[in-house]
Amino acid sequence: MPVTIKSAREIELMRAAGKILGKAHQDLGKELKPGMTTLEIDRLGEEMIRSYGCIPSFKNYQGFPASVCVSVNDEVVHGIPDKKRVIQEGDIVSLDMGVIYKGYHSDAARTHGIGEISKAAANLIRRTRESFFEGIRYACAGCHLHQISAAVNAHADRCGYGVVRDLVGHGIGSHLHEEPEVPNFYKRTRGIRLRPGMTLAVEPMINEGTGDVKWLENNWTVVTADHKLSAHYENTILITKGKPEILSITEDEIAEGIWNVGGMA
């Protein structure tokens, strides 16, 4: 499938989807507390998504049994919500959610600390988020896709972290996963030239230790090979002639200065 350029109408629908998803992430993040099960988190997230008139993108996607991927500590992505899995003070919890609004998807992930977390865990979360913003400095028309990848990787390198190579970001639109793949690591090629109207899910998955991962027996959940911590930060973005538009964050997050990457490349 070729990389699609979205029409003005499609972009409007993806803006609406992203706005809802950003709000759902913000609201769900505030609900997290020690003692909750990962299944309770999923139920709450699904309720929020549906209350905004959306369908959860992940539910039953290739057989995934839940609406929210809830990945704890050494789990990188695709943690399966479970009524026996209780989150504890000091854990870090990555929530990955997607929504479908009028046929269009938005996809985003956040990692949250539960109660008081270690300084090392807090740094990993913050720097993973930074690596997304470093990457999207190059998410503008005329740049090449793998410039985003290289910038994410460079930031992780500077911090002494490992970058997950077995999973990548992706194009997004009327399908959850579209072309192109968006790696978080250096590539020898430049990748495609970015054009206005492309929509991408950029999603650094950054590990405290090695970037190597393995799959649990459920064939979904990815964990770090050394069982050190992992963090995830993802947004759906729109390529424009200038700065990219981040479709899946809230006005509050923008006001907090989260979208503060300085000058464009």
Ligand code: MG
């Ligand atoms: Mg994604």
